[in-house]
Amino acid sequence: MSKHAPQIKIPASYMRGGTSKGVFFRLQDLPDAAQVAGAARDALLLRVIGSPDPYGKQIDGMGGATSSTSKAVIVSKSSRPDHDVDYLFGQVAIDKAFVDWSGNCGNLSAAVGPFAISNGFIDAARVPQDGMATVRIWQANIGKTIVAQVPVSNGMVQETGDFELDGVTFAAAEIQLDFLDPAADEDGGGGAMFPTGNLVDELEVPGLGRLKATLINAGIPTIFVDAAAIGYTGTELQDAINGDAKALAMFETLRAHGALRMGLIQHLDEAANRQHTPKVAFVAKPADYVASSGKVVAAADIDLLVRALSMGKLHHAMMGTAAVAIGTAAAIPGTLVNLAAGGGARTAVRFGHPSGTLRVGAEARQQDGDWVVSKAIMSRSARVLMEGWVRVPG
Template identity: 65%
Template sequence: MTGLRQQQIRATYMRGGTSKGVFFCLDDLPASAQVPGTERDQLMLRVIGSPDPYQKHTDGMGGATSSTSKVVILSTAEDEQHDVNYLFGQVSIDQPAVDWSGNCGNLTAAVGSFAIEQGLIPKTRIPDQGVAEVRIWQQNIQKTIVAYVPIANGEVVETGDFYLDGVTFPSAEIPIEFLDPADGEGALFPTGHRVDVLEVPTDIAETGRVDATLINAGIPTIFVRAEDIGFRGDEHQADINQDPTKLARLETLRALGALKMGLIQNLDEAKSRAHTPKIAFVASASDYVSASGQSIAATDIDLQVRAVSMGKLHHAMMGTAAVAIAAASVIPGTLVNEAAGSGERDSVVFGHPSGTLRVGAVVHRDGDQWQVERVRMSRSARLLMTGTIRVPG
C-alpha cells in the first residue's frame, strides 16, 4: 500500500438537526461503492476513520460520537412521486461495521438542501421565493419523507432565527413530515400490544420484569419507565455514559426488546445491529437544567425522554426516535402517553438533555390496529464544507 495515491471523491460535510455527516452523490462514488457490499462499507469506514480503538476519529471525518459518525448517499429518484433517494449509514466508532438498517431523522433535514445544491431537484420545482417541497424516498426504511426547504432568490436559505436545542447557533427552520412512518410492513406495534413485559436480569429490575412499549415508527424503539430501571428520567450524558454498568444494562434491555420485536433471532445478533432498535426511558415532567445551563420548568414540558444511540446516551434526541415519541405519545395506553399524563392529544413537548422539542402526530384506529398517518417536527440544517475527500487507496 506504501506509495499509492489517495482516491479523491467529491463530498459535502453537513449538519442536519443535532447530527453531522458526510454526504455523497451516488454517481461520485467509485463504481465498486455504488452498490451495496463490502467495498462500499470499507470506503465509508475509511472516510469516517473507523474502526478507531482510541475512539477519536483523528484520521477521518467522523466526530467519534453516534451523532457525528454518519454517511449519506443521495441519487435522483426513479419514480414520479419522489425527487431524491436517501440512503443512510451509521458508522461504528470502534468496530468495522456500517449499519444500514435504519434512518437518521436529524440528517433528513439536510437532505433537501443538499439535493437542491447538487442539482438533483429539477429547477422547475424550486421557487424563486418561498418554500421548496422536496419529496424524499428513504431507502433504508422504504418510506416517504417531505422536507420543506426555505428558498430566497432561487437558493436555499440556511441562516435564520430558529433555535434547535442541542445546536449552538440559530438557522433557518425546516419543517419535516414523516408519512406513514411505521417501520416494516405497517406493523406499528409488532407484538400487537401497546405494553409488553420483558423478562430481565434482576440487576436491571428486582422483579425480573420490566414493562415496555415496543413501537416501529421512524425507527424501531423500545420505551421503558425510568423508575422501573432505577433512573430519574432527567439524566445527562455524564450520569450514564461514564458508568459502564448502566450502559451494559441498557444494552441488555435493548437486545431483549429487539428479540421481542422479532428484529433478531438471538441476543448475540444485537451486537451487529447497533443502530436499531433504539432504547429510551421516559418519566413525567420535572424541573431540570439542560446541558447548556438553561433552566426548564416542569410546566414547560409534558414529559422527560432520554434515549441511547450506538451504546451511549444521546446529547439531545435522535430525529427518528422523536418520530417514535410523537407516535407513541398520542396513542392512549403506551408508556409514553402515560408519562405525558395519559389521554388524547395530538402533540407533546418533551425534555431531553439539551432542552426541549415539540413533535406532533396524526393517527387513527382501525379496529384493534393503530395507524400513523404522519409525524411532523421542525429541524434545521447547514452546509459546512464542500470539496473532495481523500481516502488511501
C-alpha cells in the same frame, strides 16, 4: 514508479442536519465499486469517517467520535414515482469495522432536501425564487417517504435564520419534515406499528426482572420503559450514564431482549451486530432540570421527559427518528409515552431531553381496531459546513 499510490478524491459535502452531522455524497460521484451496496462501499465509508479507531477519536477521518457525528449519507435521483431523491443512511461504528444500514437518521433527514436542491437533483422549475421548495424523499433504509419543506431565498437554499433547536448552538433556517406513514417496515417487523400487538408488554430482563415496555416501530424501532422502573428520574444528562459501564451493560441487555421480542433478531447474541436499531429510551412525568447548556427547563414547559440511547451511549439530545417514535407513541392512549405525558388523546407533545426541549406532532387514528399514524411532524434545521472533496487512500 512509487509503490505509494496517491489518495483518491471524491466530491462530498460535510453537513449538519438537526443535532447530527455527516458526510454527504451523490451516488454517481462514488468509485464504481462503492456505487453498489457491499464490502467496498462499507470500506470506503469507514475510511472516510476514520473507523475502526481503537483510540475512539476518529482523528484520521471526518467522524467526530460520537454516534451523532459518525455518519454518512448517499443521495441519488429517485427511481420511484412521486419522489425526487433516494436517501441512504449509514451509521458508522467508531471502534468496529462496521456500517449499520438498518435504520434512518431523522436528524440528517433535514439536510437531504437542501443537499438535493443544491446538487441539481430538483428540477429548477420546482424551486421558487423565494418561498418553500417541497422535496419528496424516499428513505431507502426503511422504505418510507419523508416530505421536506426547504426555505429558498434568491433561488438558493436559505440556511441562515432565527429558528432555534436545542442541542444546536446557533440559530438557522427552519425546515419542516413530515414523516409519512412512519410505522417502520423493518425486516421481521412485518410493518406493524406494535410488533407484539400490545401497547404495553412485559419483558423479563436479567438483572431488572419483569419490566413494562412499549415496543413501537415508528420512525425507528424503539423500546420505551419508565425511568423509575430502571432506577432513573428522566432528568439525567450524558455524564450520569455514559461513564457507568454497569448501566451501559444493563441498557444493552434491555435492548437485546426488546429486539428479540420485536422480532428484529432471532437470538440475543445477534443484537451486537445491530447497534443502530432498535433504540432504547426511558420516559418520566415532567420535572424541572438543568440542560447540558446550563439552561433551566421548567416542568411547566414540557409534557414529559425522555432520555434515549444511541449506539450504546446516552444521546446528547434526541435522535430525530426516536422523536418520531415519541410523537407517535404519545398520540396513542395507553402507551408508556402517552401515560408519562398525562394520558388521553393528543396531537403533539413537547418533551425534555438532555439539551433542552423539542416539539413533535403526530396524526393517529384507529382503523379496524389497529392504530395507524398517517404522519409525524417536526422542525429541524440544516446547513453546509464544508464542501469539496474528501480524500482517502486508494
